[in-house]
Amino acid sequence: MWNEKKSVTLSKMCTAVLLAALACFLVIAPGTVKWLMSFTLAGLPDGRYSYFLITVYTGGFLLALLLVFLYLLLDNISKGSIFCEKNTSLLRKISFCCFGGAIISGISTIYYFPWLFIAIAAIFVGLIVRVLKNLLAEAIRIKEENELTI
């Protein structure tokens, strides 16, 4: 029977799998980026290979950090520790990773315009996570007030 505990476990597994996939991708990134560039940038001036690699590795590092924070958040939830300062801190860090990714993508539009779409998406996700963090912080405040109402 499906339940919330299994749902959290599934989320943790997906996060771990994604983190492992990201690590593998970053290892083979030089070859993959070259291959991608061969058909996406056909006919365009060369010399952007190193820029792509910089974007992929810096963005990949932030993404790995985001996935680690997400895993820690899910771990706290699975242990029953939901309404706590640790979780608001993790959500804040996740939003900063999103905004960091947006900045990196935004700067990367200098050499490849479609990075702009990634930047915009990252800003929106970061904003949504920030709102969730505010929501959780308020929920913690209300819970504390309820617990201290005798």
Place this chain on the structure above:
Amino acid sequence: MPIIVNLDVVMAQRKISSGELAEKVDISQANLSILKTGKAKAVRFSTLEALCKALDCQPGDILEYKADSED
């Protein structure tokens, strides 16, 4: 906090222990301790009523208002 809880004073006057009072009022000793030490954020009327009944006193005997020095 401007609201001061003088529960320990009234308990001493009535010579009643925390355990006894907690049982009479039907709250845990932990919650009674939170109330006594002024850490509570709010008190329900039902709890206040039970306290006054158990201690045979008025709400004003248990709760006192003292303005903050900044006011």
